[in-house]
Amino acid sequence: MIKIKKGLLAITVLVLLVYVTGEYKPARYYSLLCVDTSAAESGEWNDHYDGYIIGANGCLYDPAIVSINDVPSVVSASSQETLRTPIWYVNGANHRADWVLPEMHLLAENSGRPVVAIYNATLGGRLPDAISDGLRESKVAKTIASQIIRNLLDHQDVYISCNSQGAYHVSKGLSQAITTLSGKFDRGELTALLSKVHVETAGGAASAFPDGPQYIHYVNSHDPVPSSAGVLSGGAQPGADAVIVEFSGHDDDALEPKYRWVGPLTGKFLNVHGFNLYRQYRQPFDATYPKSNPS
Template sequence: MSIIDRGRNLINTVRTGAQNAVEKTQQVANTVTDKVTEGAQRVGQFVDGFEDKATSKARELNNQFFGGSKPDRAFDGHLVGAGGQTFPPGTSLSDVPGVTPRNNPNPSETFIYVNGISNTKDQQFNSMQAIADRTGAKVVGIHNSTEGMVADLAQCVKDKLDKGHNPAVDSMADTVYSELKAGRDVHLFAHSQGALVTSRALNDVANRLRIEDGMSKADVEKLLSKVKVETFGGAAANFPDGPQYVHYVNNKDLVPTWFGQGNGSGVDEWARNGGRGAVIHRFEHGSGINGAHGLGDAYLPQRVPFDQARAGQFN
């Protein structure tokens, strides 16, 4: 082989090697690019997902604490019946199809239930079904709407001071007054802030009977004795005399022990009045606001039939 041929072979070998190296380099570059692109997409998806979750959580917290768009306000003071249907304040109790026990479509007794803070209309409806199943009664709700934790707590303070307008108070007062004037007994069921609503409403009914109907204090109390009241973890410390009361207090629950009927041994017990002749059943269950204050978990299992409770016969 001549020197020229050898030179040509050397050049071809170098060219081929260089071309192969370039192709391999390009393949590596393409692979890296694909991996980077794929990684970027995954990062983007993660960021998008994180942003979606963060936005959703922020919206949830905003709704819980500050009320968000306040959609539940539209149902404030409305009566709640079967299937979560709502009826405007002033609707006759007989015109509201109540929630019935799953095992008894024709119960003989009707309870009127008002909920506590941070409960939407649908959450109240779920509690109504639990009450119906537990007690065997038909349940009609009066909705105490939520506008977020902060607004709800502010309303509790106003209810404590009997200040400001609360549609749930007005609705309950009108319902109780109408039922009493029609000669019918009334059975009220209240949880948490619902006890404040009940206390204010009963005071309004008593005042209305005295002012509008000209009844004496004794006659008002006699008529109010047709009202049965059961509170569970109630935030109300004082109730008017007349109705028959049973108050359930979990001594591990801060709501009734601090703001309601107390724990039975505080130095401020003298300032609390559950209503003349009230029966207060104290017990201990759970811990924390959820474990100790929940209607379904902490309180309903403690509930016994009303006459049995009034006789002080608890499980």
């Protein structure tokens, strides 16, 4: 009996150790090398920076103090002069702040646009984070909403790209922004404004998106997320005139295991759900969405 109890205790301790490692609790200190005095102070746990803006310099910026338009963006060698409007990238779950940077660079290379990120922190792992999101206000959504409103009032286009859980926060942020703007403009004016918002999701974990913005949803037929929690799930509302790009893909060289430890099950999941797989199938927004005009 004593041996059984010790064995159960050892298993429990092992499970807890695995749970708080990099894959399940990616809370670490962000860049201590940031020298921008307008950036937030470093040294806090990642969750502290939930909803903050990440710049090309690795610094994080408080959206209540610094506009996303003033944050230095990642610019790749493939950037095109005609595509000046930056993409706001919202990462999926289980990302340390510094893990978002390589995805920003790859997205900039793929899109030809500058890229900044709105950081989606994970609190204690996927399940606790999902519960937390349901119980508290999404800081990421709040940042998205406030920055959308600011840009639309200045008649600027907005481009948003999000992966996995990032789509949940984007959906919430869009709804908040539209609710606020509805009290300021009539229907025709609001429709014209919202047409300046361009959103693309990749393996998005959100099934409902408000009408008005232009949407492209990328879906891998082997990825369980879109069919269970995304735009292919029952009763989904992908947004009026949304374009759904469905493909069948598998990536044996996923990006995420290159910078963090993942278990074997998560590894298989990332082979069909990872950032780099979806990036390979991404196309320029203005070429894929028939009513869009590049800016």
